[in-house]
Amino acid sequence: MSEDTADAEGTSTQIQIMEATYRALRRYGYTDLTIAHIAEEFDKSKSLLYYHYSSKDELVAAFIEFAGDRFLASLDDIDESDPLATVRRIVDVYLAVDVDDDMRDAQRTIIQLRAQAIGTPQYRAEFTRIDAALRDRIATAIADGIQTGRIQEDINAERAATWLLSSLNGAMLERYTADHDVVEPVRGMIHATLDDLAADDLQA
Amino acid sequence: MSEDTADAEGTSTQIQIMEATYRALRRYGYTDLTIAHIAEEFDKSKSLLYYHYSSKDELVAAFIEFAGDRFLASLDDIDESDPLATVRRIVDVYLAVDVDDDMRDAQRTIIQLRAQAIGTPQYRAEFTRIDAALRDRIATAIADGIQTGRIQEDINAERAATWLLSSLNGAMLERYTADHDVVEPVRGMIHATLDDLAADDLQA
Numbered sequence: 001m002s003e004d005t006a007d008a009e010g011t012s013t014q015i016q017i018m019e020a021t022y023r024a025l026r027r028y029g030y031t032d033l034t035i036a037h038i039a040e041e042f043d044k045s046k047s048l049l050y051y052h053y054s055s056k057d058e059l060v061a062a063f064i065e066f067a068g069d070r071f072l073a074s075l076d077d078i079d080e081s082d083p084l085a086t087v088r089r090i091v092d093v094y095l096a097v098d099v100d101d102d103m104r105d106a107q108r109t110i111i112q113l114r115a116q117a118i119g120t121p122q123y124r125a126e127f128t129r130i131d132a133a134l135r136d137r138i139a140t141a142i143a144d145g146i147q148t149g150r151i152q153e154d155i156n157a158e159r160a161a162t163w164l165l166s167s168l169n170g171a172m173l174e175r176y177t178a179d180h181d182v183v184e185p186v187r188g189m190i191h192a193t194l195d196d197l198a199a200d201d202l203q204a
Numbered sequence: 205m206s207e208d209t210a211d212a213e214g215t216s217t218q219i220q221i222m223e224a225t226y227r228a229l230r231r232y233g234y235t236d237l238t239i240a241h242i243a244e245e246f247d248k249s250k251s252l253l254y255y256h257y258s259s260k261d262e263l264v265a266a267f268i269e270f271a272g273d274r275f276l277a278s279l280d281d282i283d284e285s286d287p288l289a290t291v292r293r294i295v296d297v298y299l300a301v302d303v304d305d306d307m308r309d310a311q312r313t314i315i316q317l318r319a320q321a322i323g324t325p326q327y328r329a330e331f332t333r334i335d336a337a338l339r340d341r342i343a344t345a346i347a348d349g350i351q352t353g354r355i356q357e358d359i360n361a362e363r364a365a366t367w368l369l370s371s372l373n374g375a376m377l378e379r380y381t382a383d384h385d386v387v388e389p390v391r392g393m394i395h396a397t398l399d400d401l402a403a404d405d406l407q408a
Contacts, residue, residue: 111322115381177322178328179328185367186366
């Protein structure tokens with residue numbers, strides 16, 4: 001087996017373990033999840049799974065990392081020539097108006113795991129990394145917009161990005177833990193605020 | 205026993221049941237919590253507890269209601285003569301900079317219960333009610349400010365309040381599930397935005 005093929009095999013095994021973890025999470029919920037349940041959902045040899053991961057915490061932390069990376073990768077196709085459009089697109093992907101059943105289940109699972117991060121430092125480290133990456137993308141876009149004269153120069157990119165991400169995280173939480181629609185008003189307010197951030201002489 | 209004394213006894217029993225629920229939640233966590241654990245923490249007769257509540261879900265829903273009402277009551281002493289000050293005070297109470305150990309544990313417990321609301325309609329109903337009450341207080345203060353000329357009249361009070369509450373809920377979630385400080389920047393951004401909302405001729 002060439003090195004490339006070995007790498008591809010390894011990657012494919014990793015993805016299959018992550019998919020098995022997700023299936024087990026959906027079937028049993030976090031509370032009742034065991035590493036044995038994940039092994040049951042895994043098509044390849046159980047010993048291969050135990051070779052890679054020794055505990056539920058380690059597997060779930062890897063799953064949070066995997067899901068976070070997939071989400072961040074879904075933002076990679078954004079056209080970065082217009083910084084304001086970049087921010088708008090992150091908002092629209094994160095707080096999609098229409099969410100199919102699969103996406104809804106995935107987002108619910110992530111919120112449940114996020115609450116577990118309170119007591120599990122390994123999970124908290126992953127959410128810290130994902131939040132930081134998202135905040136950095138938003139802040140970089142705002143800073144680019146300021147530099148190119150597209151966004152007013154009195155904006156603090158880092159703080160604006162922090163606030164924007166908190167409002168996205170809050171709306172996501174409320175979406176699944178309360179029975180009122182916050183997605184439309186929060187998106188609307190963010191987009192209106194982004195309109196206001198545009199430098200006056202460049203408003204489209 | 206007079207009716208008033210009977211009412212007071214009832215209220216005191218209710219409070220003691222809620223305090224027992226909180227102690228049990230902190231000791232066992234939500235996952236391992238049973239109604240028997242709550243009964244163990246309750247000083248009065250177990251049958252009195254079972255008389256009032258028949259399931260863990262019912263007890264925990266009552267606890268969320270109780271904790272939410274306490275939090276809402278803590279906002280009652282706000283001087284409502286200045287609507288902008290009312291909103292600022294809600295922000296500062298909700299996202300306090302300094303949180304002692306007891307408050308930190310209480311807020312962590314609430315976030316864990318909030319994640320359980322995804323799958324438990326009784327809990328979701330309570331968080332819906334608490335969010336609605338908070339949003340209504342913020343929206344009412346903004347609307348009062350508009351009416352008295354203290355706040356710019358082109359603001360949509362309801363939508364602004366929805367966004368503000370989502371950013372508070374998001375910052376609260378991030379505070380305990382990630383290792384970065386969002387409290388200071390989110391508070392700072394909200395207060396700066398409230399400065400901007402003030403009608404120009406009335407800025408303090």
